[in-house]
Amino acid sequence: MKKVLITGGAGFLGSHLCDRFIKEGYHVIAMDNLITGDIRNLEHLFHLEHFEFFHHDVTKFVHISGELDYILHFASPASPIDYLKIPIQTLKVGAxxxxxxxxxxxxxxxxILIASTSEIYGDPLVHPQTEEYYGNVNTIGPRGVYDEAKRFMESITMAYNRFHGVETRIVRIFNTYGPRMRLNDGRVIPAFIGQALRGEDLTVFGKGDQTRSFCYVDDEVEGIYRLLLSEYDQPVNIGNPHEITIKDFAEEIIKLTGTQQKIVFKPLPQDDPMQRQPDISKAKEILGWEPKVLREEGMRKTYEYFKSLPSDDLYKRDHKDFSTYNKV
Incomplete structure (x- = not known):
């Protein structure tokens, strides 16, 4: 039986990856310090003989006993709300x-497969974004703590690949959604659905003409799984190339939820990218992968998940004291 370590295993994507590798017959070790992860995402696996959970911060020395076949490094805050609260920890987990x-x-x-992101492209001047595009990133802006952490991850990963001969894989993840997202984490889909469920107007930043491309979590996990087991060691975009404006998407949410909320507009945050659409030619050619789940189906499943959450989750705001995590 092959053994895999998944860091950030209690997070949204990490927990779905744990499920996938358990299903494929692996011994799975999930590791998470639970800054932004939720142990509830893994509770259904605790009774399994071939699942382990380690409560550990990977910025400290990581030890695993015995043999280890694969590592998937998904430990990192992923939403603007999180990485703006814990900017130093965000940089530390990336470095x-x-x-x-x-x-x-x-x-x-x-x-080892490391989870990079479409944010390494910044506010792109090339559309759609190919893996050869170097990006347009403000290194000292507020989003730089996340963008540059991920860019460094890619650099050091390729250094270990070239200098030490470590087998590495790099996935550039575009906007992904589905069950187990945190309802109030600030990302577009949980933010809109949370507002709709609470009867609040939907907040759109800027004019709402910025675009995003949303990939359902099952499709994303399939692409990541195929990349890990492939023989390709350069970055690969995994995302859904079907693009939509934020304003149009807000209108889709209102229709989906059957609510009567209005759309309200607020100023655009600094360095918020205006376009985000993956070129997935490499994923199609090398991995034989492309997304299968239509947004209508994926959003219905996601909405049903959020509706099933306890009412406390709907109104809960994250009051955790992050100060200790920002200490150098």
């Missing part, structure tokens, strides 16, 4: 955490 896990991969002779 120190990635360094620790690459060292572990080298020690164990394991293949």
């Amino acid at each position: 120190l955490g990635t360094h620790n896990l690459l060292g572990l991969a080298k020690e164990k002779n394991a293949r």
Whole structure:
């Protein structure tokens, strides 16, 4: 039985990856410090013989006993609300955490896949974004703590690949959605659905003409799984190329939820990208992958999940004290 370590395992994508690897017959070790992850995402796996959970911060030394075949590094805050609250921890998990896990991969002779992001393209001047595009990122802006952490992750990963011969994979994840997203994490879909369920008007920033491309979590996990097991070691975009404006998407949410809310407009945050659409030619050619789930179907499943949550989750705001995580 092959063994896989999944960091950020209690998070949205990480927990779905745990499910997938359990289904595929792996021994799964999930690791998370639970800053932004939720242990409830993994509780259904605790009774399984071939599942383990380690409560650990990967910016500190990481030790795993015995053999290890694969590492998937998904430990990182992913929403603007989170990484603006814990900017230093965001940088540390991208730098120190990635360094620790690459060292572990080298020690164990394991293949490692790191979770990069479409945010490395910044506010793109090329559309749609191909893997060859270097990006347009403000290194010292508020979003730079996340964007540059991910860009460094890619750089050090390729350094370990070239210098130490570590088997590495890099996935550039575009907007992904589905069950287990945090309702109040600030990302577009949970923000809109949360507002609709609370009877609040939907907040759109700017004129709402900025675009996003939303990929359902099952499709995203399938692409990541195929990339890990492929022989391709360069970055690959995994996302849904079907683009929609934020304003049009807000109108879709109002229709989906059957609510009567209005759309209200607020100033656009600094460095918010105006366009986000993946070119997935490489994923199609190399992995034989493209998304299958239509947005209408995926959004229906996601909405049903959010409706099923306890009412406390609907109104809960994150009051956690993050101060200790920002200490150097």
